[in-house]
Amino acid sequence: MKKSTRRRISILVIEDDPGDLGLIRSNVRLAGLKRIGEDDPVIWASTLADGIAAAAFNKPDVVLLDLSLPDSAGITTVERMRAAAPTVPIIVLTGQDDHQLAEAALQAGAQDYLPKAQLFQHDALGRAIRHALVRQKLESRLHLLDAALNAVASGIVITDLSAAIEWANPAFTQITGFATAEVVGHNPGEMLNSGKQDGHFYEGMWQTILAGRVWTGELVNRRKNGSLFDAALTISPVTGGDGSIRHFVAIMQDISERKATDERVQHLAHHDQLTDLPNRMLLSDRLFQALAQVRREHGTLAVMFLDLDDFKPVNDTLGHDVGDLLLKEVALRLRGCAPRSSDTVARVGGDEFVILLAQIDKAADAAVVARKVLAAVKRPFAIGPHRIDISTSIGIAVYPEHGEDVSRLLKNADTAMYHAKKAGRSCYRFFRELAETTRA
Known part of the structure; x- marks a missing residue:
């Protein structure tokens, strides 16, 4: 039989009531989060201070956090735990079924909110833990993608179907001189238009991307201060599940220095x-x-x-x-x-x-x-x-x-x-x- 490659998860429970802890352990076992022969995945801490120390030492995959602890209570508990373990998903456990409290906990950094009464419901805790882990993985990927887009030297903008900018990375603002707040909601072609390209140029560009194809080319753009620069531009349509175009992603490079170098080389050669x-x-x-x-x-x-x-x-x-x-x-x-x-x-x-x-x-x-x-x-x-x-x-x-x-x-x-x-x-x-x- 093929050996399972499922990674064993680690669950930090910060709970001062041993009875609730036993209930959590039972639900973890029933949810299939602990398999026969495996060590107990639950790490227990009865105070927030001990929980913070355990999180630093054990690096848990998820934290189950009671809001009423001997050394902390309420939303402050979530805030302190989030500060101590910023990348670990937190599921708040409380005896109060309070929607306002739930919303406040989520705003403070919790991934989910589960009243203790729901622990008796079939696999409620298991679902909450699995969902938290999936969301954490997705958020990690989104953070990685966001970091990558913000780190690249090329200017990147995402626009809606009418070419209004919804997002721009720091390189775009650095290249063009426009702050992010100045470009969101505006058409980059209008903001950066240098007048060096005629209407036929832009007409051909729009025909290509509205047909769902990638457009690439070079053009002269104008910065906020009025200076001109040579740009290499790629525009890619982004389609939805039904195949219709929803957004455009434009990647722009300032090639002024390269063009100037090419011109110098050509000049020296001739x-x-x-x-x-x-x-x-x-x-x-x-x-x-x-x-x-x-x-x-x-x-x-x-x-x-x-x-x-x-x-x-x-x-x-x-x-x-x-x-x-x-x-x-x-x-x-x-x-x-x-x-x-x-x-x-x-x-x-x-x-x-x-x-x-x-x-x-x-x-x-x-x-x-x-x-x-x-x-x-x-x-x-x-x-x-x-x-x-x-x-x-x-x-x-x-x-x-x-x-x-x-x-x-x-x-x-x-x-x-x-x-x-x-x-x-x-x-x-x-x-x-x-x-x-x-x-x-």
Whole structure:
């Protein structure tokens, strides 16, 4: 026969009447709470002080507490016992069948109330003890769940079917800046709306959750102080026994820091660390996009390849620190020569730069920008105590005349730059054979 795995329970009886104690023991045995061969589960204490000491030593599963004891009486007895054993279920036993007293005992922390006259009723005590143990287990689970929900770093809210908040955990208030009292009864979507999502966004969200499906996504929310934050949000419908939706549970994470980190990583991957200009990778991507647009619109663009003249002597004589500072100043001046948002100024090598003019009407427009660049770079640079005079040579390739793809345009602009170098430097040249050199 399989051995029973039922755990033996321990019952602390705090009762000063030996006759009542004997009655309780009989009822415990009749209720099946003590099996043949088992030790007596009842621990007896005749005073509250002894009962408190017994509870601390024996760790009982349930306490049967008489309200009239030699050292304590009334509701105070419950309060003192609850303070001494806060997690142990208490069943109050009394000779008085008083509903007001019962209610007061329950409010003081008792789990149940049983007049002693009912001990003679079939299994009344057994039922009370079993129910108290079940309720205690459920309450323990609820306390554990509540502690877990309150401890997690994610913001959690529970709403009714109309999205009015019924409960919010501390993380939600910490993330949003709204106190719990401020959010209960309000719609979180309305309180946190940043205006960054349009009506179609929220319409799709509601269609999903009202259909009983989980919705996940990212959005921008607004805190109580008005600041914006990026949030990852999951909303799950909660259904009742009949399958109808009763509540929604929303779990929100503040991902602003993660998004900012991702953006920094992306920025570093696509920008030159010294000048913060786009690097060759980002330039190629923007040139590819610009080519796609001018093909659709039958337009024109230009690629300008720049190489600084006599930059190496600056590094050799003044040092690389001065050379780096000079490159940063050159980058600032080049930005000023191509102020349109569609233009791109990139650093593609040590002292090599590229300017993408994504929208021009004719090739002569590129020549205008080239002359501005030549003049800007020719102005003396003040780097610390040093006055530095340099210039630049520029090669220009125009779409579609000088190439129709990214690599061809960049290569031909580079070739044109070398022709400008050969022509005497500090000048620009278009990619075409026998082109005339224009000096600044």
